[in-house]
Amino acid sequence: MSDLTLYTPSGVLAQSQPLKRAAKRLSTLGFDVTIDESALARHQRFAGDDDERLAALHRVATSAPAVALATRGGYGLTRLLDRIDWALLGRSVEQGTRWVGLSDLTALQLGLLAHTKQISWAGPLACEDFGRSDADGGVDEITRDCFLEAMDGSLEAVGFRTEVGFDGLEARGTLWGGNLAVLCSLLGTPHFPRIKGGILFLEDVNEHPYRIERMLLQLWQAGVLDAQKAVILGQFTGWKKSPLDRGYNFKSCVQALRDRMQVPLLTGLPFGHVPTKVCLPIGAKTELLVEGRDVFVAWGHVGPGGHDHHHHGGHEGHGHGDHDHSHDHGH
């Protein structure tokens, strides 16, 4: 039975109920769940002050559970980046810890990649994805299954449907990315990984397309986008139209980037602030294949460092693409 620790590195948990539900559900799914002692700490909008959250992070790294799953994102890791013992976190990965999360966790994951080259997992957050009440939709089955496969090491690829025009595309490189605003907030700092020839995936929430465009253009102007083999956009949700848009929308933003970029910009990745999300190994060598409108992102087996695991075949190209068509945001 895999041990799994729930901890809160960023924003405060407003209620304890989702955390309890998540712990119970994850236990039912077969994990030996520990809740970090500071998971419900409160300091202003943070889950404890900087010292307390940093201590929690280092405590989890020291205990090196099989899975270190953040309870929620929010804001807070930016404050800790310069004080994190990256070597300690890197050693936890070598011992087998999979650090999982998204949103503010992007800062932790990209910092880990920049400082140690170790792999972590873009994936669900405990409270949002495993702590939702049944009345509120409960646990998304694809998110759950993908998480379970990623955590037991059997997930080797994900699939999704993209727009026409990319048939036959093939690319190999380091998979990296996460939340666009958080990734951009690392640019120019020592915590931004310098990945060349990679496959970059991005998502965001509550950002108007003009802001998404401004961030993407910054990455393009900084040379980051065209240094990749491909860029994949996940879900950009929660933004509100403005009367000033006059037809400008997410599609316009994507077009503005495609007009400038030298490398392919794909859309449709089922990842972001949405119920259905895949798990993706940040830092893993990955292959991107497009057949018609079907995209496959495959990395083979990503096991705990230093261990020799069996290769679980039969998953390549299986992914979770069959279920993703319902997640059409109109772009």
Place this chain on the structure above:
Amino acid sequence: MSDLTLYTPSGVLAQSQPLKRAAKRLSTLGFDVTIDESALARHQRFAGDDDERLAALHRVATSAPAVALATRGGYGLTRLLDRIDWALLGRSVEQGTRWVGLSDLTALQLGLLAHTKQISWAGPLACEDFGRSDADGGVDEITRDCFLEAMDGSLEAVGFRTEVGFDGLEARGTLWGGNLAVLCSLLGTPHFPRIKGGILFLEDVNEHPYRIERMLLQLWQAGVLDAQKAVILGQFTGWKKSPLDRGYNFKSCVQALRDRMQVPLLTGLPFGHVPTKVCLPIGAKTELLVEGRDVFVAWGHVGPGGHDHHHHGGHEGHGHGDHDHSHDHGH
């Protein structure tokens, strides 16, 4: 009589009335006003498509009026940065053009500084500051007077009240800055000026303090803040409290930065998305002096390049500090 051109480099003007009012008021103030032919152009959320806005910008630069005043900000200059003829804009400054504005104009002004070292003016926008109806408050007197003095070359300093704790502070360096989000969006790109030992001023609107903090921490982690002699915060307005803040506010954000920064972080500059705003020469050699709680930012005379103007004495330390105490945002 100084010639002044109104142009729209970024967001679309929803109505023509504020532009007409601004043109009339600026004429009354003694300017020979020209409205650029594309000032009211419309393409989605932009004042014309990229080609049209770029052509407008280059047309204004070629005509080199005494004052090039943007009608409004919004979003749009980011799209043009890689296509702007910076040498052409630089020559306009040498011929005497003062480029004025704020918000999205920060991209133009910092790009100009990065590419040509030429000075431009952080200051009002035509529609917002000179186009407001009398029923809606009309023209702010301080903003108007400061703008007039800056444009005729007589403004040599501004003053304002800051918090206690900076008495006796003296610093000399290049004054630069503007909108925090726009400035951050240039980081890592060729359009970000590499100013060492400068005096950096920042403002923003509709950004929650946690986002302001994240941007400031990025600048700090990127080495930008501590490379300055001092950082001055203007007005950060328009953001909404969240139930999750639990006491976290703009003051907490400032404290988080002061806990980390090696250089002074002052607050209170009357500049930003507020009715009362001073004009500041971006790129000018500047002296910062604090006496008690009174801050003086003085640059002496900044005239058109290549011309020899008289030094207008008697303004140093006069500034507009007497009127700024009413602009206390509680931090």
